Amino acid sequence: MSPSEAVITINLEEETKNGDDEGFKLVSYKKRNHNRRPSPIKDVEVLLNDVSADCLCINEHWLVPNELYSITIKNYQMVSGFSRSVMTHGGVSIYIKEPLSSVSLNLENLSIKKHCEVTGILLDIHDMQLVTVYRTPDGDFDQFFSAMVKAFKKLDVDKPLIITGDFNVHFGKRDIRALELCNFFRSFNLRKSVRFNTLGNNCLDNVFTNIDCSLLTSEPVDLTHTSDHKGILFKCQVARTNFKTRINYRPITDVGLSTLCNTMSSLDFDIIDNMSLNVDLRFQLFIDSINDAIKFSFPEKSRLLGHDKSPRVVNWFDGNLRDMRERLRFLVSLHKRDPILVPKEMLSDYRKRYRHAIKNAKIKSNDDFIMNSR
Incomplete structure (x- = not known):
């Protein structure tokens, strides 16, 4: 199903x-x-x-x-x-x-x-x-x-x-x-x-x-x-639950970090030196600016948590593949902003490497499963 x-x-x-x-x-x-x-x-x-x-x-x-x-x-x-x-x-x-x-x-x-x-x-x-x-x-x-x-x-x-x-x-x-x-x-x-x-x-x-x-x-x-x-x-009718709980979170990604650096560099902090304002107000405005930049750079997402009867665990998708996926997303983002900095050929080449790594990871995971089932 x-x-x-x-x-x-x-x-x-x-x-x-x-x-x-x-x-x-x-x-x-x-x-x-x-x-x-x-x-x-x-x-x-x-x-x-x-x-x-x-x-x-x-x-x-x-x-x-x-x-x-x-x-x-x-x-x-x-x-x-x-x-x-x-x-x-x-x-x-x-x-x-x-x-x-x-x-x-x-x-x-x-x-x-x-x-x-x-x-x-x-x-x-x-x-x-x-x-x-x-x-x-x-x-x-x-x-x-x-x-x-x-x-x-x-x-x-x-x-x-x-x-x-x-x-x-x-x-x-x-x-x-x-x-x-x-x-x-x-x-x-x-x-x-x-x-x-x-x-x-x-x-x-x-x-x-x-x-x-x-x-x-x-x-x-x-x-x-x-x-x-x-x-x-x-x-x-009454039944035991396997219904999942939805949680909200903000994933830290390479794209988000790059966006945060650009956003922070463009912020105007002159209000800190505005002596006509109360020091507490100036500090709060400073913190609010940083919070807004973080929320903009790392959009909120949600996911479901729960206990299924037969959870689908993807054993082959390891940390190396996660890093490659984030790097690919980062390259895609840079290519959209500056095609000269990240040309189409470079993006295509890395996408092929990522797909090849996924294929090898799946083969290795299946081989390990067969070996351990004996």
């Missing part, structure tokens, strides 16, 4: 209470009925209590902004939502059960009325991202994908991610738009989890996630009294 296809397991053992071994529970709910205006949103309280849901994702709630933020659901708090201020109907929102803690991902700013109405949150204790989406039956697909691409730039696909909503495509049928939608989410390693019909003989609603499918269940919820769609009860 390639890294892009790796599924994610999550640890909910510390968060489960009262002997509940079913882990995280989410209800996807469409608050609309063709036959009448939607009844008060509190109608869903009974359902939430019955299934002990941790989260409620509502798509098409039909509420205007002042109603959305004034209506409450007992034992739940609304964390994020979107409402139409001009056109009626539509809208999305997410509620979480108290005392769970979460923050908004501010995705609602990307919403395009009718075409892609979206909102999302990040649960603190689960480190899980929840997103709910609504697209009208006549919504423009190009605008939908455009908004979702921008949304994914704010999401971390290496973390547990659940996207639920009414997409108004026919899943499980020969619907080219449904296929395009599934392929789009699949490119981010998200798979659909709903296999039953949600409106008559059609499946228009779904839940996409990157969590291991063996830990999940999705089942229909009868909402005849409040909606023409069936709800979705999504459960994520």
